[in-house]
Amino acid sequence: MIKWTHDTVRRRFMSTSAAAIDWWNHVGHAPKDPIMSVTEAFLSDTSPNKINLGVGAYRDDDGRPVVLQCVRDGEAKIAGTGFLESVSASVSSKLVEESVKLIYGKDADFIKEGRFAGVQALSGTGACRLFAEFQRRFYPQSKIYLPIPTWSNHHNIWRDAQVPGRTFHYYHPDSKGLHFAALMDDIKNAPDRSFFLLHPCAHNPTGVDPTEEQWRDISNLFKVKNHFPFFDMAYQGFASGDLDKDAKAMRIFLEDGHLIGCAQSFAKNMGLYGHRVGCLSVLCADAKQAVAIKSQLQHITRAMYSSPPVHGILLVSTILSDPHLKELWKKELKVVTFTSSFFPIIFYPRWTRRF
Numbered sequence: 001m002i003k004w005t006h007d008t009v010r011r012r013f014m015s016t017s018a019a020a021i022d023w024w025n026h027v028g029h030a031p032k033d034p035i036m037s038v039t040e041a042f043l044s045d046t047s048p049n050k051i052n053l054g055v056g057a058y059r060d061d062d063g064r065p066v067v068l069q070c071v072r073d074g075e076a077k078i079a080g081t082g083f084l085e086s087v088s089a090s091v092s093s094k095l096v097e098e099s100v101k102l103i104y105g106k107d108a109d110f111i112k113e114g115r116f117a118g119v120q121a122l123s124g125t126g127a128c129r130l131f132a133e134f135q136r137r138f139y140p141q142s143k144i145y146l147p148i149p150t151w152s153n154h155h156n157i158w159r160d161a162q163v164p165g166r167t168f169h170y171y172h173p174d175s176k177g178l179h180f181a182a183l184m185d186d187i188k189n190a191p192d193r194s195f196f197l198l199h200p201c202a203h204n205p206t207g208v209d210p211t212e213e214q215w216r217d218i219s220n221l222f223k224v225k226n227h228f229p230f231f232d233m234a235y236q237g238f239a240s241g242d243l244d245k246d247a248k249a250m251r252i253f254l255e256d257g258h259l260i261g262c263a264q265s266f267a268k269n270m271g272l273y274g275h276r277v278g279c280l281s282v283l284c285a286d287a288k289q290a291v292a293i294k295s296q297l298q299h300i301t302r303a304m305y306s307s308p309p310v311h312g313i314l315l316v317s318t319i320l321s322d323p324h325l326k327e328l329w330k331k332e333l334k335v336v337t338f339t340s341s342f343f344p345i346i347f348y349p350r351w352t353r354r355f
Contacts, residue, residue, distance in 0.1 A: 034152050058271060058336050066336065068271050070329040074319045092120050095313050098320035099264050099279035103200075103233060103247045104254055110283055117293035118281035119301060120313050123273075124234045124265030125153060126305075127280035131230060131261055132161035133300050134282075135195060144230075145186075145196045147171075151204045154197060154232070168196070171206045178208050187221050195228045201246040202235035209239065215249045219256045229253055230261040237269045241337035243330060259283045266316050269333060275312030 042052040052059075058066045096118035100111060110116055121127035135142060144158045147170035158165050168190070169182035187196070198218075203209055210218060222229055236246045253260055260283045267273040280297065284290040301307070319325045 058268075066271055068329065068332045070319050070325045070332060071270060071272070071315065073328070074315050074322075074325055077322070077325075078314050078318055092313065094321055095120050095277075095317040096279055096281065098317060100281050102236065102243060102320065103231075103250050103262060103264065103281075105244070105247075105251065108254065110254075114287040115284050115290055116281055117284055117290045117297060118279055119294065119297045120308055121263070121278040121280045121301075122305065122308050123267050123276040123278040124232060124263050125157070125278075126276065126308075127263030127265070127278045128154065128157045128232060129161065130280045130297060130300055130304075131263060131282075132158045132163055133304075134297060136161050136163050137296070137300075139195070142195055145190060145194055147183075147197070147199070147203075149205055150197070150199070151232070151234075166190070170203070171208055176208075178210055178214070180210070180214055184217065184221060187218065187225065187227065190225065190227065193226045193228070195230060196222070197230050197232060198249070200231045200233050200236075200249040201239040204234065210249070212248060212252070215252050219253045219258065222253070222258065223256055228261065229258055230263075232263045234263075234265045235268055236264070237330075237333040238337060241334040243333070254283075259285065266312075270316060270319070270329070272312055272316070275315070276308065277312040277316045 038053055042050055052063075060066050097111070100116055100118060101108070104111065119130070121130055132144070135144070143164045143166050145166045145168050146154050146158075148167045149171060155165055168186035169179045171177075172179035172182075190196075199209070201209055219229075221227075231250055233247075233250070237243045239246045250260065250262065262279075262281050264279040264281070266277045267275075270277075282293055282297075284293055319329055
């Protein structure tokens, strides 16, 4: 029997301390993220004329972040509200409801009937990750079809959720436009009831979007094949300067009777990249189904991060629900989209050529 004196413990610790170093010796460097690598290169570049083409956000002529006036006014309105605990149900519900109205229209029937499930998310990335986990849990044998090319993190998100990825044609490098015929063939040849990720506007990274007529053809083929459309809405208002026009693709799918999933981000179109404000919504067959799906989404978020930071959510919900602030936001979106004193630094090949 060992007598555990101080000296015994010290000797045993010294004899095993070398082995403890081996806990993480097998961990190597992770692959560099292509978008973050652009920012790293920008920061290390000493040229006075450098432009950061990494993160999709706006800067003024001096390269400084732009704070929209609607955001400044919204900050003043919520100052001193005293929300120091986790997100309240009323603030969360307001954000989700106003976010859904933004993409489908305030008069959409399913909103009035409560046929949607939604939760606040950690920007668009978090919303995509939540849906990927939801997909894996309830369609464990399914795959996700991603366009070629797409935002590089899409592959990481579904891979880490253990959802196998497949691809479909999108961009034609020769014409520098949409490879529509090949896209339609891939949709047609995919197994029935497949999951597809679509960019409703300002496709990242090409900036190439289908026409309205092409979106209608895509929606019709989705109906024939019973595919599930999941939209990643990261740039609403940035493609045309018009929130409704940029949501046209999703409203076409809504008119055609699809049950749709959508990830939304307010990082770019409100200039709130550091606040990580987003929303995940899923349209449902009826209100009962919506309650069940929302409960599952909340169950997933509870284990991941419990609840997101409250300030950004309160700020965005305030801007969206206040008619004056929302109208000011719409006007500012047009300014940053069409005025040359602001420039987009979204990583789009067709845009970067003009710098």
